[in-house]
Amino acid sequence: MNLLESSYSSIREHLIQNDIKCTDLVETCLAHISSHQDLNSFITVLNEHAYKKAKAVDDRLKQGKIKKLSGLIIAIKDNICIKNVKTTCASRILHNYISPYNATVIEKLEAEDAIILGKTNMDEFAMGSSNENSFFGNVKNPYQKDRVPGGSSGGSAVSVAANLTMAALGSDTGGSIRQPASFCGIVGLKPTYSRVSRFGLVAFASSLDQIGPLAKNVEDCGRILEVIAGYDSHDSTCSNIPVPSYVDSLHNNPEELSVGLPVEYFSDDLAPDIKDRIEDVIKFLKASGVHVKEISLPHTNYAIADYYIIATAEASSNLERYDGARYGYRNSSNSGLDEMYVNSRSQGFGDEVKRRIMLGTHVLSSGYYDAYYRKAQKVRALIKSDFDAAFTKCDCILTPTAPTSAFKIGEKVSNPLEMYLSDIYTVPANLAGIPAVSIPVGTDANKLPIGLQLMAKPFNESTLLNIAYFVEKNYKD
């Protein structure tokens, strides 16, 4: 049996009993990584670090020192900083950048004896939905290698799906955890905005970014979230609401809960296979005694446009620090300061990043600010109030994660707008700051995974995971 096909939760007892050794797990992972290099899901593999940590965890487990994530092998998206390790954001401009500090989530994972395996490939600066925008090359979907894995956390999703790691951290600004999880047939959770510290996450759009887990099942996601969530004095926007035990809340009994179906998410843009599959899950839930009702999120149509104003505005400012002056790529062939800026940034950033910097610069510029940025904030408030109203009628909202399954590599590269629309169902949760999860619910006619998205009220990750867990355990296609 390949141990890595199992979830962490299912082998945790064996790790505690010392039946399974962490060092063996790490060795297996490293072997898989090298035999699956064609997937291109890792940018940096931390062989030595992982093996050393595994040995230390084995020793501690032998002494009965059990931590919350003892022996969990986890890969980290390459926009989360690990001290003395390259953090490239899959960009040329940071291709040689080594972080001098640990992100808060890394400190927390290390403290609970998770074993960090390496840094995963991604769309440059988390901008993309296909993992085709990486300076280190595109990532392949393990189901069909001519297809994209989704993005931007494509490397994280593929590493979990192809059993190169047990779990991974990703970041989700407009769907970057959920959409690749959906395309790769795994579970991906975007927590409530402010639930997880962003300190050490290289910012794309600060008011939307959240770190979250990608894993083989709902329980693993809950375990990881429990460790990485919580107050952090380094992040002013981080919430101090206590973190519950998410694993304890998995009852496998959602009967008391009601699920809302937003009519706007079931339009003609949705691929028929996916629509059928989601409706089948709905039927199953009804049959299981869950209250299912139609709801409306009337401003859904504005979400993508709204998102691309707010996210790019923030990104244009967040990415100003990459100027070639202090670290990262510098073109120093010209002597002038302006030339150094222009050449370093022109050559250091990829096309999609530059497109978004220009867009964001435009919407913030004098004379356009009111028409774009200020208006976008108002629309964002409307989208948020849609959800507030909906959650007075239901505990949880059920939708597809993406309008299609994994598309072909190169298929949408020349059409950015179409690419942007692949996040149409995931973006609203970021704008509203609410938690959302994608879980696999079978495959389409092409044998490609289909993702189901669940969204809940802020800080109601327990509700979300409980329903997700019920579907995962009981829905059979």
Place this chain on the structure above:
Amino acid sequence: MKPYMANSKYEPVIGLEIHVQLLTNTKLFCKCSTSFGAEPNSQVCPICLGMPGVLPVLNEKAIEFGIKLALATHCKIAPKSIFARKNYFYPDLPKGYQISQFENPLCQNGYIDIELDQTIKRVRLTRIHLEEDAGKSIHAEEFVNKNQTFVDLNRCGVPLLEIVSEPDIRSPHEAYLFLNKLKQLVQYLDICDGNMEEGSLRCDANISVRPENTTELGVKTELKNMNSFKGVERALEFEINRQINELNQGNKIEQVTLMWDDKANNAIPMRSKEMAHDYRYFPDPDLVPVLIKQSTIDEIRETLPELPDIKIKRFISDYNLPEYDANVLTEVKDIANYFDDVVKQTKDPKLTSNWIMSDVLRTLNEQKIKITEFPIEAFRLSELINLIKKQIINAKTGKSIFIEMLTNNESPSKIVSEKGLNQVSDESEISTMIDDVLNENNDEVVAYVAGKDKLFSFFVGQIMRRSKGRANPKLVNQILKQKLDSKR
């Protein structure tokens, strides 16, 4: 009288933008030290260096300092204010944006009163907001090659308050008085050392001229790079004259930013490219709004020291001091406190004021020290003044004891008793001394009796010398006069 005031029909309109560097121990958004003069780039961390992934966390002390200045300048304090990003590229700005405030600043609508020709002139303040300082670019130093720029980021992230005045100032002198008043306030509040030469207080000016008795504003220019209060005055004078000359020659004023060169007494326009900034301000999503409760404001109000305007009034009314004395003594808070302490024990405000305004302030100037470094503690000085008041020593002896106290910080009473400097107030003893002097200077006595009144002080000098300065001068005068008059 300045030339443009004397013979022109133009009136200058001036608004100031002042940055004051706050005396917090740590930077505005990280825990790095703010102390001045450390090794370049030694007081930095990933946060103030703007490394990828870092986030700012607000230093609450800076908000408290801002509230203090707002209260002292009668500003409205916003219950909710927000930080915004001001975006521009420069090597001494590691994030590519400065965290500042734009819409919803910390405070608005205040004023500072300045005294001008015996009347009070009110200069309104538009706003006061909090922001982080940038680093320092070093070009023109011996160790920097022609094509190099060195960057020191120790200053990067140090908290600043930016104070923006309304265009209420009408002359360079008013600008000078305004700056002095602001400096005095920040020093009283202990929020800034007010040192313009070291850059802890910086001033830019917006300036235009218009025909007298008109209300429409002319085209303004902006003056930067003024490094002293007098420099501000000189730069403004230069620019007012320049603008008037342009207008008199039928030219239009161009809206430019000018860099003041104090040595050359000249203002040089910046390249238009350097001025063409679109800062793209927007609310910083990494920081939550600053919420200030009325109770917090009230608590901070309790901690405010007595401010200069009120202190001056008290010195005049409670101590019966002349306005001049009150102004001099309150210019520096610690000196005013020193005065208060001394007067508490001497109960003689005017005598105390005289001592502090002459001997103490002169010593501070000569030794270039602050009153807090002054060797004679308040209770020692009051002891000395009391010795004079009680006529145990005379004023002249007092001065020499004062000089001795500067070096040994001894009790003046002890010096008096050890050196036998007690004033002689025994009339018969003084009378004997006078007789001796008159007998020894018979010729002068004859001349005096003949009408040479000037010789009176000669006799006094001789008597004081004989008493080694200890004779009570009042008694010497009195008895000498009697004795000489009886000879006439």
